[in-house]
Amino acid sequence: MLPLDIAFWVMAAVGVATALAVVMEKDIFRAALFLVVSFLVVAGIFVLLNAEFLAMVQVLVYVGAISILIIFAIMLTRNAHEGNPFNSFQLPALVLSTMMLAAIAFVAVNTEWHDWDQLGLQVLPGDSGEVFSATEQGIKNVFGNTTQVIARLLMRDFVLPMEAASVVLLAAVIGALALVRENEGEA
């Protein structure tokens, strides 16, 4: 087994375990912390896929911003100590997550994955050092610098959807401000 494989299986196991813990944990604050670990593991898996830019975005946005907001909301919740309530949506949730799993499996099976040979790799058994560097080089040959590729896609090919997304976000920010703004007459 290569070190990268070991890293992948450890991360996959931790990721699934923490994702389960988010749902099962009674204490919602602990559930939020498990969510943080789960996000971090996903970032680790992105690194294994040589998608460093995506991994950093994952850490910055999901771990650094979204989970903080979730924790913030939990701290503002009254009776947060009463724990994670269970409701009657278990069956719909099961159906939904099964459909999600099916969709991901369908995509994974039907995607034409780049073969090791296509990446110009020579897997040398027994010498893990060669494999690691060859993987990096091979993937760089095919995809180039991921940051530049993503930047080119976002800023050239998909610039309109990206700008539309930023307008939507701006509208959300203004809406939030309008909601929390104190009424002049009351104050």
Add this chain to the structure above:
Amino acid sequence: MSALETLLLVLAIFGVLTGLSVIVLSLIWLERKFLGRMQMRMGPMHVGPFGLLQPVADAVKLMAKEDLLSSLVDRVVYWVAPLAVFVPTFMIWVTIPVARDLVIRNLDMGLFYIIAFSVLSIVGLVTAGWASSNKYAVLGGFRAAAQLVSYEIPLILAVLGVAMLAQSMNLEEVVNSQSTVVYALVQPLGLVIFFIAGLAELGRTPFDIHPAESEVVGGPFVEYSGAHWAVFFLAEYINTFAIAALTVLLFLGGWLFPGISGDVSALGVLVFLVKTYLVILVVFWIRGTYPRLRIDQLMSLGWKVLVPLALVNVVITASYMFYGWSAWSLSLMSLAILGAAIWGLSKRMRTAPTPEYTVKLYVPAPEASNAG
């Protein structure tokens, strides 16, 4: 990775950890001496020559202290919190170079990595506040989350300006691209924004809103004692050093100095350390000079002043890059906007009346009115 490379990596990590500990001890001594001199005191005097061994004695005392534990705390989360603060502060040192080629891993996305991981310690602070089961700790956690998330944005935008100028997020390339002019001269506005936002991220005076002793009696750290409190303390000083080091690398030319060849590693490290310690002295100087901001002043400075200024900085940098203007035009624009901002702010601060606040207390409505 071969066995030798792995061994070297492990050695490098231990070396960085040891080096950081020594630096933290030196910073504690320096801060106490420097603040003492500014307040016409002597600072530590008696343990070792010039009180040099005082931080060591303090560290031993902290380790020997009893670890008190409130019976209400959520134990696992309570012990995880100091780690969640400390580990990210250490992890960012993986890619901070102290001289040419003297770095554990020179990542192509070094700047992005540092920003992403430095943000992680907010989770630890909020967790510490929550797990302590203490109202002051929870309030401190709230304050930490609000402050650090707000000041992250101008910090990232200021770093973005540098990344645009250097056309790279690799810290070594950022330093090398400053071989003719340091970015402090090209982008004075960016430097000021980065430094203020960095101070706020550290939570040091005048931005010590979350540990404010006179308001929330130590904030998230109020229940921690002994070695666990020391971990937070250690993280704070490592972060101070990191922000100073980043200021040096991004804006002050890192290990480059006119007349000194950066090829000699030892000399490069020396130049880098001297610059970093000078920046840290400015941090201590500010601590000794300014009182703590009110929380509303802190938030309005972040959102109404620093974020717009940082956006303006990005816009002028982008137009400079796009139209290929000469470098001095960017520094003139940057300087003009900085001057205008300082003038406007100081004028507003002198003339604006202190706002009056009405505090609404939550009073449960009487039963009779509920029935009606």
